[in-house]
Amino acid sequence: MAAPTVPESKQLQYISQQAADSRVNVEFETEDGMTLNIGPQHPATHGTLRIITRLDGEQVISCEPVPGYMHRGYEKLTEVRTYPQVTTLINRIDWLGSFANEVPFILAAEKLMEIEAPPRARYIRTILFELSRMANIVLFLGDLGAQLGGVTAVFYAFRDREFVLNQIEAVTGGRFHPNFDRIGGLKDDLPKGWIAETKKCMTRVHDFCDELEDLLIGNEIFQARTRGIGVIPANVGLSYGLSGANIRGSGVDWDIRRDHCPPGLVYDKADWKVCTHPDGDSFSRSWVRLQEVRESAKIVDQLLDSVPSGPVMAKVPRIIKVPEGEAYVATENPLGQMGYYVISKGDLVPFRVKIRSASFNNVSIVPWVTRGVFVPDVITILASLYFILGDIDR
Amino acid sequence: MGLVEKGKIPKRLNDLLALSRKYSIWCYQWGLACCAIEMGAAFVSPRYDIMRLGVIPFPASPRQADLVIISGTVTDKMAPAVRRLYEQMPDPKYVISMGSCANCGGPYWDSYSVTKGVDQLIPVDVYVPGCPPRPEALLEGIVLLQERIQSEDPVERFRGEPIVVG
Amino acid sequence: MNQLSSADTEAPPADQQAEAPRDERREALISLFSAEIGDAVVGTHIRAGDDLWIRITREAWLETARFAQQRLRMDFFDFLSGIDWRPSPYGRDMDSQEDIVVHGTEPKEPPAMATGYAGGDTRFQVFARVFSTASHEGVTLKADLPDDDLSIDSWVPVYAGANWHERECHEMYGFTFNGHPYPVNLYLPGDFEGFPLRKDFPLLARRVKPWPGIVDVEPMPGSDDDEGAEGGDS
Ligand code: SF4
Numbered sequence: 001m002a003a004p005t006v007p008e009s010k011q012l013q014y015i016s017q018q019a020a021d022s023r024v025n026v027e028f029e030t031e032d033g034m035t036l037n038i039g040p041q042h043p044a045t046h047g048t049l050r051i052i053t054r055l056d057g058e059q060v061i062s063c064e065p066v067p068g069y070m071h072r073g074y075e076k077l078t079e080v081r082t083y084p085q086v087t088t089l090i091n092r093i094d095w096l097g098s099f100a101n102e103v104p105f106i107l108a109a110e111k112l113m114e115i116e117a118p119p120r121a122r123y124i125r126t127i128l129f130e131l132s133r134m135a136n137i138v139l140f141l142g143d144l145g146a147q148l149g150g151v152t153a154v155f156y157a158f159r160d161r162e163f164v165l166n167q168i169e170a171v172t173g174g175r176f177h178p179n180f181d182r183i184g185g186l187k188d189d190l191p192k193g194w195i196a197e198t199k200k201c202m203t204r205v206h207d208f209c210d211e212l213e214d215l216l217i218g219n220e221i222f223q224a225r226t227r228g229i230g231v232i233p234a235n236v237g238l239s240y241g242l243s244g245a246n247i248r249g250s251g252v253d254w255d256i257r258r259d260h261c262p263p264g265l266v267y268d269k270a271d272w273k274v275c276t277h278p279d280g281d282s283f284s285r286s287w288v289r290l291q292e293v294r295e296s297a298k299i300v301d302q303l304l305d306s307v308p309s310g311p312v313m314a315k316v317p318r319i320i321k322v323p324e325g326e327a328y329v330a331t332e333n334p335l336g337q338m339g340y341y342v343i344s345k346g347d348l349v350p351f352r353v354k355i356r357s358a359s360f361n362n363v364s365i366v367p368w369v370t371r372g373v374f375v376p377d378v379i380t381i382l383a384s385l386y387f388i389l390g391d392i393d394r
Numbered sequence: 395m396g397l398v399e400k401g402k403i404p405k406r407l408n409d410l411l412a413l414s415r416k417y418s419i420w421c422y423q424w425g426l427a428c429c430a431i432e433m434g435a436a437f438v439s440p441r442y443d444i445m446r447l448g449v450i451p452f453p454a455s456p457r458q459a460d461l462v463i464i465s466g467t468v469t470d471k472m473a474p475a476v477r478r479l480y481e482q483m484p485d486p487k488y489v490i491s492m493g494s495c496a497n498c499g500g501p502y503w504d505s506y507s508v509t510k511g512v513d514q515l516i517p518v519d520v521y522v523p524g525c526p527p528r529p530e531a532l533l534e535g536i537v538l539l540q541e542r543i544q545s546e547d548p549v550e551r552f553r554g555e556p557i558v559v560g
Numbered sequence: 561m562n563q564l565s566s567a568d569t570e571a572p573p574a575d576q577q578a579e580a581p582r583d584e585r586r587e588a589l590i591s592l593f594s595a596e597i598g599d600a601v602v603g604t605h606i607r608a609g610d611d612l613w614i615r616i617t618r619e620a621w622l623e624t625a626r627f628a629q630q631r632l633r634m635d636f637f638d639f640l641s642g643i644d645w646r647p648s649p650y651g652r653d654m655d656s657q658e659d660i661v662v663h664g665t666e667p668k669e670p671p672a673m674a675t676g677y678a679g680g681d682t683r684f685q686v687f688a689r690v691f692s693t694a695s696h697e698g699v700t701l702k703a704d705l706p707d708d709d710l711s712i713d714s715w716v717p718v719y720a721g722a723n724w725h726e727r728e729c730h731e732m733y734g735f736t737f738n739g740h741p742y743p744v745n746l747y748l749p750g751d752f753e754g755f756p757l758r759k760d761f762p763l764l765a766r767r768v769k770p771w772p773g774i775v776d777v778e779p780m781p782g783s784d785d786d787e788g789a790e791g792g793d794s
């Protein structure tokens with residue numbers, strides 16, 4: 001292709017300036033292609049990602065996501081919140097699987113304080129963690145359908161997600177942002193009858209998976225639109241820091257839950273398997289996610305049977321001061337590896353919290369993977385990489 | 395609508411107009427953050443089903459919408475886009491601000507990059523509190539808006555002046 | 561392999577001075593690093609059975625990344641960011657008057673600057689973490705940045721994922737990454753002033769607004785109706 005007359009960086013800078021100042025939808029042509037702006041509102045309400053693509057006909061020359069429309073300054077705000085207040089805040093990073101956001105932070109604080117949650121709390125934590133994974137990925141599957149033109153899947157997803165949310169709500173009191181995890185355990189015990197209810201809910205989740213496998217994953221059109229689109233080789237994915245189902249879709253057999261699960265979660269007590277797919281394309285990523293819902297339903301099913309009795313809270317001081325030190329704890333969140341690097345100075349508030357969110361890395365590969373694809377494939381690739389804006393922008 | 399602008403609209407006709415406007419609100423969803431998912435649940439999930447209230451989701455563009463629901467955190471980078479969206483909508487237009495973030499900044503009240511309340515940018519008719527508000531809360535917000543449409547003076551609304559229902 | 565559960569490594573984390581449990585695997589890793597980059601390793605810290613910190617000089621930053629990726633098979637790029645070790649000069653000064661009354665004032669002068677694991681000599685540090693998906697071992701690398709020259713080599717040639725992290729770090733701390741392909745702001749609008757994550761960046765909103773919930777300033781609904789909507793007449 002011909003060398004651009006205006007350097008690409010200049011051009012992108014110009015567009016973002018323009019759009020930020022006055023206009024939002026920018027579309028203009030230069031000698032070497034048309035620049036098309038998608039966003040900042042994303043059609044599938046993941047939030048507000050803006051993508052600037054340069055097209056040559058139908059083909060993408062370059063594609064640059066412009067995040068920051070949802071940047072809320074978490075890392076700065078954690079420096080002025082006490083430890084229990086931080087959990088309220090970080091709930092809202094990945095808003096579909098909120099409980100999962102709290103866990104790594106709490107685990108990091110526990111590691112610094114050298115506190116262990118009692119066994120019952122660890123079980124319930126793991127169960128809630130998996131429930132939020134389901135709530136998250138179920139919506140992903142629905143959304144994936146919607147973005148590829150099969151809107152039915154969304155209705156199914158929203159319907160069946162309610163059952164999972166009900167279970168989360170029954171324990172934590174919040175559908176979305178439970179803020180339930182505490183340093184040293186959990187806020188409360190399970191309500192009566194919850195275990196049986198959740199078992200019923202798990203059969204529904206299994207049904208949902210079967211239904212969606214027929215409806216979406218097995219669909220010929222879906223396969224035609226996703227197979228071979230957006231192939232990410234394993235080594236490229238790893239150097240971009242891809243994690244979770246995105247990297248397992250490229251054939252890397254690595255799952256934090258199985259391989260080096262931080263103490264405080266009890267994945268080793270259940271019998272489940274890590275799903276991988278060798279292809280590395282959009283289809284394999286979606287397929288792996290669907291299987292993951294199945295597996296996590298399996299995990300929850302087994303753990304429900306063996307929840308030990310006992311307290312749900314260890315002895316912790318009333319006013320939490322975390323001793324000096326640094327700790328990094330990462331867990332396998334619905335979107336991928338999420339970690340918190342907590343630096344404490346022995347104060348009420350953390351000195352610095354680096355939030356390593358999964359989507360941030362997952363989306364940074366977009367410019368690489370979309371070179372030379374066609375415009376509809378951009379949507380497929382973005383949908384299958386699966387991001388949540390709060391998780392990119394923080 | 396010359397009659398409306400001149401303020402010479404008969405009372406009965408007015409009521410009829412308000413009734414029909416009230417039950418055919420074309421609603422543009424401006425989902426920004428977590429609240430967008432609860433809004434989505436209110437709109438597409440069979441359990442909440444907002445259409446029974448006479449709200450029509452999914453207009454093709456803000457230019458065809460009567461109501462916009464701002465749900466989620468508005469950041470300073472996003473602010474021009476929100477403003478522009480509002481300007482694109484035809485009068486009479488209504489705004490629901492959903493969630494603490496859009497109301498006042500919510501959990502990010504001291505952040506350096508969040509706009510503390512969408513009402514700094516555009517006039518808001520109904521505030522729905524909560525973080526996130528349950529879908530039912532949004533439905534109630536819609537009902538409140540419908541009451542307002544029923545009881546407001548269309549002349550002032552068409553002139554684009556904000557109205558406070560007594 | 562990185563099983564945290566083996567009984568003898570479950571002991572409390574070691575402090576810098578009295579190292580009780582030993583961790584041969586991580587010590588071996590350190591010696592690999594020092595064999596390769598020699599004096600560039602300035603400080604190390606091990607939390608036995610758990611994690612490893614290595615501080616290197618700024619000059620060896622890129623070289624170390626290359627070594628870690630290609631020789632040690634640390635193929636997974638985790639994150640890269642910065643630290644400002646200077647304690648915040650404000651304390652509660654930046655809070656609103658009402659909050660200061662509630663909390664009482666705190667001592668004005670901030671405590672002396674102290675750095676964390678693996679030490680440090682300067683106010684700013686860059687730190688990054690890489691991880692091996694094969695051996696499930698990770699290392700956190702740190703490098704000091706002198707105050708008068710906040711620049712360091714970019715990792716993009718080695719770990720492509722560093723691209724966005726460095727852009728973020730650039731706008732949050734004002735560091736320069738030499739050789740970065742596209743060093744513009746990632747999150748903040750172009751006309752944003754200041755570096756938010758530096759400790760001397762004030763959160764001004766705290767000054768003008770009291771902490772919601774600490775002082776009950778809202779009247780109960782119905783008791784007082786002065787908070788009208790945008791200037792209408794009712
Ligand atoms: S109000 Fe709460 S739930 Fe809604 S966008 Fe803000 S943080 Fe998210």
